[in-house]
């Protein structure tokens with residue numbers, strides 16, 4: 001019994017981890033976005049009143065979606081004008097944020 005159930009269990013666990021990876025990157029990005037970015041960019045990415053006044057663009061539009069992942073990563077990591085820089089975010093966290101921004105595309 002044990003000889004069969006262990007590999008089955010291992011396989012099922014590995015499968016569950018692989019299947020949950022893209023989802024968790026997205027969920028993590030959404031949580032981070034709400035915590036650190038929504039004050040200016042709005043929970044839906046269209047921009048809060050304050051963020052728009054500072055010059056933030058609507059993430060759902062082509063203006064932002066046409067930016068490459070590298071450009072989005074650069075703005076998040078290094079900032080731009082009134083956009084603060086976030087040099088302490090881990091690369092996976094920035095990736096999660098970029099994934100989240102992509103998911104806002106209309």
Ligand code: HEC
Nearest residue numbers: 036037040054055056057072075076080081082083084097
């Ligand atoms: C204090 C307000 C503020 C906060 C907080 C903030 N941003 Fe911004 N962000 C801006 C402004 C203003 C711009 C526009 C910069 C420019 O082009 O002059 C901007 C630009 C951007 C851009 C480029 C697209 C655009 O609108 O020009 C991305 C991507 C972005 N921010 C992501 C984020 C992420 C991700 C976070 C959270 C980790 C975040 N921002 C937090 C104000 C903010």
